[in-house]
Amino acid sequence: MIFKKYQLRSYNFRLVALIIITCVYAILIVNSANSAYTLRQGVGMLLSFVMMIVISFIDYNWILKYYWLWYAISTILLLAVKLVGSSAKGAQRWISFGGFSVQPSEFTKLILILVLSKLISMYKDRLNTFKFLGVLAVTVGFQLLLILAQPDLSTTLLTFVICVVIIYCAGLEYKMIGKILMVVIPVIVVLLAYIILDENQVILKKYQRNRIMTFIDSNYSTDDDDEDDGSDDDTYQQYYAVQAIGSGQLTGKGLNNDDSSSLKNAGYIAEAQNDFIFAVIGEELGFVGSAFTIFLIFAIVAECLITAVKAQNFAGRLICCGVAAYIGFQSFFNIGVVTWILPNTGIPLPFFSCGITSLITVFTSLGIVLNIGLHTKVERDEDLFAPDFKG
Numbered sequence: 001m002i003f004k005k006y007q008l009r010s011y012n013f014r015l016v017a018l019i020i021i022t023c024v025y026a027i028l029i030v031n032s033a034n035s036a037y038t039l040r041q042g043v044g045m046l047l048s049f050v051m052m053i054v055i056s057f058i059d060y061n062w063i064l065k066y067y068w069l070w071y072a073i074s075t076i077l078l079l080a081v082k083l084v085g086s087s088a089k090g091a092q093r094w095i096s097f098g099g100f101s102v103q104p105s106e107f108t109k110l111i112l113i114l115v116l117s118k119l120i121s122m123y124k125d126r127l128n129t130f131k132f133l134g135v136l137a138v139t140v141g142f143q144l145l146l147i148l149a150q151p152d153l154s155t156t157l158l159t160f161v162i163c164v165v166i167i168y169c170a171g172l173e174y175k176m177i178g179k180i181l182m183v184v185i186p187v188i189v190v191l192l193a194y195i196i197l198d199e200n201q202v203i204l205k206k207y208q209r210n211r212i213m214t215f216i217d218s219n220y221s222t223d224d225d226d227e228d229d230g231s232d233d234d235t236y237q238q239y240y241a242v243q244a245i246g247s248g249q250l251t252g253k254g255l256n257n258d259d260s261s262s263l264k265n266a267g268y269i270a271e272a273q274n275d276f277i278f279a280v281i282g283e284e285l286g287f288v289g290s291a292f293t294i295f296l297i298f299a300i301v302a303e304c305l306i307t308a309v310k311a312q313n314f315a316g317r318l319i320c321c322g323v324a325a326y327i328g329f330q331s332f333f334n335i336g337v338v339t340w341i342l343p344n345t346g347i348p349l350p351f352f353s354c355g356i357t358s359l360i361t362v363f364t365s366l367g368i369v370l371n372i373g374l375h376t377k378v379e380r381d382e383d384l385f386a387p388d389f390k391g
Contacts, residue, residue, distance in 0.1 A: 034273040048363035055367030067118040077104035078146040113322035121315035154345030165325035215343035240268040245282030252286030
């Protein structure tokens with residue numbers, strides 16, 4: 001049954017209120033960053049919000065029932081990107097139609113959260129076996145390779161982190177974690193050494209290696225003739241972003257200001273409405289505005305975790321943990337890049353950065369979390385009747 005009768009008093013109005021406040025705040029920031037995008041982002045946010053409310057009344061157990069279908073759709077979309085996708089700055093990550101563009105890798109984050117939550121809940125007794133972990137690794141790894149091939153290293157790493165968090169929250173034993181780390185850590189060290197020491201390495205695109213090298217050494221000289229490189233200087237955006245945040249001091253220069261000293265107005269922060277929008281927040285609203293932004297994101301993540309604790313079944317708990325990791329880590333990666341504590345990537349800031357695909361994914365995720373919160377009565381978990389995974 002898709003729709004069920006719910007008790008309205010169980011609805012998480014606190015989370016909805018936080019989302020509304022964040023949306024209004026985000027629209028004000030986008031309008032100040034680049035008013036040309038205000039209407040588009042506002043309409044996208046409104047439609048995404050309405051979609052979230054509708055999804056919040058769809059039984060998440062029904063959604064999980066077709067986990068294999070969502071995985072298949074995600075795979076088809078990722079393959080379509082390679083076949084008919086549109087390119088920009090050396091990357092092929094979008095599918096364009098009717099004047100609109102979608103980025104399938106954004107949807108993949110949510111779909112893998114659903115798929116992993118369902119699989120683990122079905123075979124939770126087999127979680128701490130290498131065979132079942134191998135099945136999960138193949139399931140996740142196949143789609144991660146498709147994202148990496150676009151190329152989109154940052155989304156690949158973020159999605160990997162989200163999946164790792166879900167598996168950990170599912171109850172992976174520390175003994176098993178230790179065994180995995182004994183293999184993974186040496187492999188990572190060897191790969192990093194190869195990437196850093198060999199200019200002709202074949203693991204990363206040249207512009208991706210340049211971003212890592214310029215993060216390690218700001219004086220590192222990149223090849224300006226590299227057509228895959230999205231900018232002439234990989235530290236350019238981060239340098240001016242940090243300057244902008246610092247210039248905002250405690251309370252900032254004010255929204256929609258026409259101060260000629262503004263790095264945004266001077267054009268030093270290119271495409272300020274996108275991945276570097278946190279620099280606009282820091283410059284125009286100062287430390288207070290930056291702290292308020294982080295507080296709102298933290299509060300939404302906290303509500304997801306509270307819902308996880310109250311979830312009626314194991315799958316619902318894992319979904320909430322996955323959504324919390326999705327919003328939390330993506331925000332951390334974005335702000336980390338803008339404040340120059342992480343290498344430059346193309347990760348958007350949830351709710352704030354312009355991008356309809358990102359909005360749809362975030363609001364759909366929160367809609368499912370809201371529905372999980374509506375299931376207040378402990379119901380019989382049908383996952384217990386799934387066939388055992390043969391270890």
